[in-house]
């Protein structure tokens with residue numbers, strides 16, 4: 001049985017689009033069942049609709065910092081939709097230990113750095129400031145430590161002279177799209 005995948009987004013959802021298309025075209029043996037956005041203004045919501053995947057907005061705002069209730073709302077939706085695997089794709093909320101435990105080894109994340117370097121935000125600027133020769137991206141299993149957990153794949157991207165963080169981020173994003181598909185395709189196979 002193909003695995004049922006939920007994709008979590010907060011913004012433009014370009015990784016989400018690539019994952020959905022790869023599943024819908026059979027490149028990944030899995031079904032994109034829902035997209036969950038914590039932001040009602042995420043532009044990825046419209047893109048999910050256009051790809052005929054149901055977007056569900058669960059805004060964190062009304063929960064006023066009550067992360068447990070916010071995550072319970074998400075968890076219930078995942079159960080309703082019989083989700084097997086969660087892909088975080090630009091989802092900018094930190095999940096609690098309790099949620100991650102419920103979905104142990106079932107949550108993947110893409111992060112725009114060569115982990116373990118530059119966990120957190122502003123990864124490209126930090127790589128530039130450090131004078132690194134390469135930036136890049138990583139897909140890893142989500143554990144309770146931020147941007148930690150077993151790395152399933154990485155792609156390095158050369159930093160060019162005069163690169164701004166915007167330049168680097170744009171080139172890394174292209175590699176993210178390839179990497180995430182490749183990793184998810186293998187992950188679903190290995191789940192069988």
Ligand code: GAR
Nearest residue numbers: 011012013014015089090110111112
């Ligand atoms: C991507 O670069 C992703 O790696 C990053 O947000 C961007 C989302 O773009 N994620 C993180 O920084 C998570 N820590 P997208 O919405 O176009 O896929």
